[in-house]
Amino acid sequence: MDYIVSSDILNEGDRIKPRKIKQAIVEIVSDSGEGAQKCGQSFGAISAKMGNGVWTVEIIPAEIQPPARSREGASGIRVRIGSDKVTNMGNHADLVIALNEQVVYGRIRQDAYNGNTLMFIENKWAKSEQETIRQQYSEALLKFKELGIKVVEIPMEEECLKLMPDPRKGKNMWILGLLSYMYDRDIPKAEDQIRRIFKKKTDAVIDLNIKLLHAGYDWARENLPFRYEVTPMDVDNDMVVMNGNEALSMGIMASGIELCSMYPITPATSVSHHLAENFERVGGIVHQAEDEISAIGFAIGASFAGKPAVTVTSGPGLALKTEFIGLAVMAEIPLVIIDVQRGGPSTGLPTKVEQSDLLAAIYGEAGDAPKIVLAAATIEECFHFVVLARKLAESFRTPVILLSDANLATGVQPFPRPKIDPLWLTNPIDQSPWKDGAGPFEWDENTGTSKRPIPGQKGGMYTVTGLAHGKTGKVAYDPEINQASVESRSRKIASFQKSLKPPKINGDPEGDILLVGWGSTLGAIEEAVADARAEGLKVSSLHLRFLFPIVPGLVDIFNRFKKVITVEINYSDTLGHPMITQENRRYAQLAWLLRAKTHMDIDCFSNVYGQPLNPEKVLKMIKSELKIENSEVKG
Amino acid sequence: MLVQTHEYCSVPSQDHDYGMEDYGKGVARWCPGCGGHSILTTVQRVCKDMQYEPEKTVVVSGIGCSGRFPHYMGTYGFHGLHGRAFPVASGVKFRRPDLNVFVVTGDGDCCSIGAAHWVHAIRYNMKMVALLFDNGIYGLTKKQTSPTSPLGTHSNTHPRGSVLPPINPIQTTLGLANVSFVAQTVDWNSAHLYATIRKAAEHPGLAFVRIVQRCPAFMRDLYGDIAVNPKNLILLSHENGINLKPKARKAFGRVIEHDPSNIHKAREHAEINNGIPIGLLYQNTDNARYDEYGAHNLGMGVEEKKQNLECLLDQYTTSNSV
Known part of the structure; x- marks a missing residue:
């Protein structure tokens, strides 16, 4: 031959x-x-x-x-x-x-x-x-x-x-x-x-x-x-092999969530297939709702009744769920919402990867609706972040949106076998009598958090409402009460942010370029950075898991680099077209967020080919930013 | 204290005799003469007579005048989104069979913005009482045509009269898959209203009750004649139907014997248009119930969950004997 x-x-x-x-x-x-x-x-x-x-x-x-x-x-x-x-x-x-x-x-x-x-x-x-x-x-x-x-x-x-x-x-x-x-x-x-x-x-x-x-x-x-x-690696600990959607499903089961309420949507559906096959063995159940709106409403009802619940969807479904997400924020009902992102807008590219739901997840609701938004970067995180999301949802009495994407959904990667903590599996149902006279929203002055009564608890009978309400839960249109209650819900998010640590930098803590990514692009970015550094380029990267609230310390980190560029799979205008100016340029979503948060001139490298990012493209971009003429890279 | 699901009790406690005051809260802020007031008192009476524990009772509503209902109940309440009372109520009930659930919805809420959920809630047939407050108009937003407004209704959205025939909610519900209980009553006949809601509360499945309701603010004329002339109410009577005392029966000019197990006759009666048929149109206690499916594996302990999870993880675990 x-x-x-x-x-x-x-x-x-x-x-x-x-x-x-x-x-x-x-x-x-x-x-x-x-x-x-x-x-x-x-x-x-x-x-x-x-x-x-x-x-x-x-x-x-x-x-x-x-x-x-x-x-x-x-x-x-x-x-x-x-x-x-x-x-x-x-x-x-x-x-x-x-x-x-x-x-x-x-x-x-x-x-x-x-x-x-x-x-x-x-x-x-x-x-x-x-x-x-x-x-x-x-x-x-x-x-x-x-x-x-x-x-x-x-x-x-x-x-x-x-x-x-x-x-x-x-x-x-x-x-x-x-x-x-x-x-x-x-x-x-x-x-x-x-x-x-x-x-x-x-x-x-x-x-x-x-x-x-x-x-x-x-x-x-x-x-x-x-x-x-x-040649295989020498690994001491047990490894598990699964794709991202299987990891989400296993994470749901390990998190103590006992209801997944969903409506079929690509590329999220296989999470519910896996759950439908296995969930009942661990005391949970899947509800296939009549539509996306009902799916989240059903989950909210279950969570209100003290049963931890999740709804799993993709972009178009997230759009339909926004009114209910707003209600969960307003009524302070814990809920995990998983968005396995695909290409958009509208029906878009159902089977292809995109990271275009970030701003919709953070800001999609009408009115001021702060909530926690996380993004898994690996298959392993698809598992562990569900456990984390449920914990945060209940601790802060809020919906938590966990972002994954079509690349993680079907991607398979081995990771260390999770050690199940029995505490993850406990039920939040507290049926001991409610403290006499206490309202359902006794917001802590400092943290904005409050304890919620659950149906079945004597003395806690209150009515959840999406209308403005004060500590007692009663409808209140009083301007002072509205200002105070919106403030309390915002304060919860701030107090959670206080518990976060600055992100780790991959590479030196200073240099010419810092790449900032989120979600499934982690591997491609870090491989490109490793290749660039092997060639002597002063490039580092960091990857964000907590998107809202955003991790602390970013300004200090960014200041140590000559240029900060986000790397994302979503749309941004490329400078150079006659219609595109610094003034009207649309930035990639994380870049937009970071620019607003840091007041720094953060650039972005993003596209929407529906393809996972590969290291070569990132490396090429690095070299072109550093004006290295010979951008020939090995395959 | 964390209590496992299997430990809580669905038997009403006998150490408390609940009175009407246990089911009320605040002062209802509907217009004077609104049908909501009598429905509220009636639901509270039914709760008292059933001795529902207030803390084990959840009233879920949507948006509209009817949506305010839970705020006036001394139970747990969920005043949610426009049209979405059914999904929330279904979610509450799915894994909490110990809770008594009421759904309060209006004609716009149920038959328009939430129509998809209505269709499926009937099919789910979970044990709960669904009360459709049907006054034939959007009241809270000030007089827009509702899907049940009679043809030609003058409203702010149809100042020259509405142009489409109305939805008949009981006829529609009787056409839905797995329907198990459909009754119709009126807000101004307290005996019939009570007996209907009571029957609904005892039904093992989703009991759908359309309450023909007066709106004195915007639809003063809609049921005016009917309310003053009892001859316009047609009582559907049967030993298995709504149980009325003989004295209460006398208020009705017309009585039709109707066996509520006969869905074909029920559909015929639903179409009566020269009066309002009230009573139990249809009941079937053998239908599939989705709440039974939802509760079939409740109460697994943490240890068992952990063990089974470990078994699942085993399937994905690689052997390291390379």
């Missing part, structure tokens, strides 16, 4: 000895419904179980069954595995396995491949009965080769046909076999994985898929003159 670089071939007798590599980025792209994601997630899970660092990103079309061989309908997955912890999707793929040539185009446009990428492509199209397909196929191959991609045609269909009549549903496990050989994966673990993902299917289905796995493995052994090994 002439595509093989000679250094890759390390023969050891008749067996090929795997070459050690630090990391590999593998993509599988296909038509929707061919199981590319199942294959990739399995490859990731097996790798994580072997002790590798893993990060996966799903490539999902918005439709369930888009037309076959369509460029827009490309469905797939990228899996990055490494010898160390992997925190982001990386830059260009080392290997792409394509089930047809059309689905590759979109990924090329997204700059997923370069001259170092090896492509295994299904060869059946070359023999298609339709001339247009044969033509499209040969044209595409030429084009891919022009781009420097090393293209190898593989008889996937032909090989799978030996085991099953319709390989459309089986090729993915054959590919898993091929990958297992190529990256020296543990075959018993791969078989276990197949048993797990097909646990609801018949034994015959499981057997067939295991046969396909072995067939792919054997084919690769006979035909591939190279093999890699990505």
